[in-house]
Amino acid sequence: MEPIFFLEAAINGILLGGVLALLALGLNLIFGVLDVVWVSYVDLVMLCMYAVYFAVSVYGWPIWAGALLALAAGALLGIAVHLLIISPILTSAPINQFLATGGLLFFLQSFATFLWTTDHRSVRLALPSWEVGGIFLPATRIIPFAISILAVVGLYLFLTRTYIGTAIRAVSQDRDAMALMGANPRHIYLVTSAVGGLMAGLAGTLLSFQYAAHPFFGGQFGPLTFMICVLGGLGNMVGAFVASFIMSEVIAMGGVIMSTEMGYVIAFVIFIVMMFVRPGGILARRE
Amino acid sequence: MTAARAAGAGLLAVLVLQPLIPLGGIRQYVLHVAIQIFIWSFIGSAWSLMGRFGLVSIGHGAFLGVGAYTTVLLWNFFGVTPWLGSLAAAAAAVLLAVVIGIPCFRFRVVGHYFALVTLALGEVIRLLIIAERDWTAGSLGLTLKAAGGDSVWAAQFADKQVFYYGSLAAFLAGLWIWRHVDRGMARAALEAIGEDETAAASVGIRVTRFKLGITVLSAGLTSVGGSLYAQYLTYVNPDTLSGIGVSLKIVFAVVLGGMYSLFGPLVGTALTTALSEGLRIAFGLRFLGMADTIYGLLLMIFIIFLPAGIYGSISDARARRRAAPAKGAIA
Numbered sequence: 001m002e003p004i005f006f007l008e009a010a011i012n013g014i015l016l017g018g019v020l021a022l023l024a025l026g027l028n029l030i031f032g033v034l035d036v037v038w039v040s041y042v043d044l045v046m047l048c049m050y051a052v053y054f055a056v057s058v059y060g061w062p063i064w065a066g067a068l069l070a071l072a073a074g075a076l077l078g079i080a081v082h083l084l085i086i087s088p089i090l091t092s093a094p095i096n097q098f099l100a101t102g103g104l105l106f107f108l109q110s111f112a113t114f115l116w117t118t119d120h121r122s123v124r125l126a127l128p129s130w131e132v133g134g135i136f137l138p139a140t141r142i143i144p145f146a147i148s149i150l151a152v153v154g155l156y157l158f159l160t161r162t163y164i165g166t167a168i169r170a171v172s173q174d175r176d177a178m179a180l181m182g183a184n185p186r187h188i189y190l191v192t193s194a195v196g197g198l199m200a201g202l203a204g205t206l207l208s209f210q211y212a213a214h215p216f217f218g219g220q221f222g223p224l225t226f227m228i229c230v231l232g233g234l235g236n237m238v239g240a241f242v243a244s245f246i247m248s249e250v251i252a253m254g255g256v257i258m259s260t261e262m263g264y265v266i267a268f269v270i271f272i273v274m275m276f277v278r279p280g281g282i283l284a285r286r287e
Numbered sequence: 288m289t290a291a292r293a294a295g296a297g298l299l300a301v302l303v304l305q306p307l308i309p310l311g312g313i314r315q316y317v318l319h320v321a322i323q324i325f326i327w328s329f330i331g332s333a334w335s336l337m338g339r340f341g342l343v344s345i346g347h348g349a350f351l352g353v354g355a356y357t358t359v360l361l362w363n364f365f366g367v368t369p370w371l372g373s374l375a376a377a378a379a380a381v382l383l384a385v386v387i388g389i390p391c392f393r394f395r396v397v398g399h400y401f402a403l404v405t406l407a408l409g410e411v412i413r414l415l416i417i418a419e420r421d422w423t424a425g426s427l428g429l430t431l432k433a434a435g436g437d438s439v440w441a442a443q444f445a446d447k448q449v450f451y452y453g454s455l456a457a458f459l460a461g462l463w464i465w466r467h468v469d470r471g472m473a474r475a476a477l478e479a480i481g482e483d484e485t486a487a488a489s490v491g492i493r494v495t496r497f498k499l500g501i502t503v504l505s506a507g508l509t510s511v512g513g514s515l516y517a518q519y520l521t522y523v524n525p526d527t528l529s530g531i532g533v534s535l536k537i538v539f540a541v542v543l544g545g546m547y548s549l550f551g552p553l554v555g556t557a558l559t560t561a562l563s564e565g566l567r568i569a570f571g572l573r574f575l576g577m578a579d580t581i582y583g584l585l586l587m588i589f590i591i592f593l594p595a596g597i598y599g600s601i602s603d604a605r606a607r608r609r610a611a612p613a614k615g616a617i618a
């Protein structure tokens with residue numbers, strides 16, 4: 001096979017990695033602070049993609065207005081999921097938390113099927129494509145990548161430079177001690193869920209540049225997203241960022257050499273093996 | 288105790304004689320629903336063997352898929368009778384369980400992490416089935432090659448009655464195994480491991496061996512359930528037999544019924560089957576997705592408000608009522 005195919009796959013991997021990083025960071029934030037796995041996180045992203053689709057393609061809004069709608073929808077969904085589902089089971093066994101958010105996954109998938117059928121709906125944006133040395137770089141992939149990276153940097157600054165961000169990180173380190181210091185964990189949880197939802201809204205907007213919205217979109221990226229979180233180390237933002245690019249490269253290269261499914265198979269097998277050798281995440285220090 | 292036993296014997300007699308009741312036109316449908324309940328509660332029992340000791344797997348679809356596909360592929364391509372094929376499938380599932388189990392238990396992958404490893408395993412098997420489309424026909428699913436009429440060799444029967452008794456037998460065998468584990472030494476050891484691995488190891492319990500044993504048993508039985516289901520439906524599909532969807536549905540049914548009790552999986556499966564069949568009849572094809580929407584909603588409500596499961600909550604309440612006067616007497 002010609003080397004240019006590999007180069008193209010590698011670049012596509014990096015571009016995919018940017019968006020995966022956004023998904024993984026939003027989920028990892030919630031994971032790290034609340035210690036609850038939102039199995040249905042990517043299904044919230046799916047709803048935000050529908051929001052963009054309806055705003056832009058059906059009602060003819062400009063794309064930035066659609067993006068704002070998706071962001072608002074994401075934040076509200078994050079708050080709603082937290083208040084209705086997560087907070088009653090915050091102290092239950094992990095299996096019940098898995099199942100409650102898994103029930104939400106079934107609910108959102110089938111409710112979306114009920115409302116909008118299983119048709120694929122894509123936002124058609126007329127954007128240019130650049131050719132660099134025989135490789136096509138479509139703007140529908142470059143722009144989401146650039147915005148993802150900016151958002152990741154923004155999230156990092158929010159968590160390290162603002163008062164509430166510092167409080168969020170403190171809760172993720174020790175929630176009991178934080179309560180003793182006079183911070184209200186409930187308030188922090190709510191803010192975290194809202195920020196996580198906001199990230200889902202942004203991810204939904206960016207994903208709708210290149211993917212069509214359909215009810216089972218969550219199944220495509222959901223398992224991958226929380227594997228990236230665990231691979232990076234729960235609550236470890238830098239680790240999740242690195243892990244996103246490792247997984248996206250494996251999937252892109254595996255897809256070129258074998259088939260798309262085999263790319264995912266290899267990525268998941270790497271995940272399983274990494275759980276055995278580095279359970280704390282790729283960047284964790286050995287104990 | 289004798290009253291409970293008599294009730295159990297009576298219920299069993301009804302179950303055995305049920306296919307002989309003249310139900311007219313709906314007879315086949317009643318049998319179909321009963322077979323589904325028996326097979327899925329058998330699989331649920333197999334899952335709960337692990338689940339009740341804190342080994343929460345959300346990838347049992349992997350073993351189910353291995354069981355169903357190995358049996359069907361061996362029959363379709365090599366003409367191996369499903370009686371042997373399901374044994375080969377169970378052996379493959381056991382091997383898979385060992386390959387995943389040994390490192391998991393050696394490196395102490397527990398809790399969230401164990402769940403995620405099993406989840407990845409379920410997805411790996413689903414994607415492998417799709418990727419090997421030359422053999423498995425990918426996402427389209429695979430139909431069992433017809434033997435032409437009833438055949439014991441091919442384990443294909445036009446009459447659902449045969450599968451009714453077959454799945455009833457499997458279900459009873461599952462209950463028997465569950466009870467056997469429940470009353471054996473292994474249960475005490477596994478409960479100790481589930482509570483605190485280090486403490487269990489310090490009193491001489493072989494943690495890895497016990498965990499591996501129960502995992503292998505659970506995987507093998509799940510695979511048999513998969514083979515049985517494939518023979519019954521004569522059709523297999525990667526999305527309905529492996530991957531995250533079916534894995535979660537197994538767990539849901541068991542948790543809904545109560546995973547710490549013998550009849551929990553049966554109660555849970557009967558309820559979820561009744562629910563989905565009822566919703567299907569009520570909505571049919573008119574509101575696509577409505578049935579599963581209500582299903583998902585009810586599951587969330589149940590998990591939030593009845594975390595011990597329905598049957599589990601009832602038996603807990605009964606145990607508490609029985610225990611209450613005794614406590615009063617001591618005080």
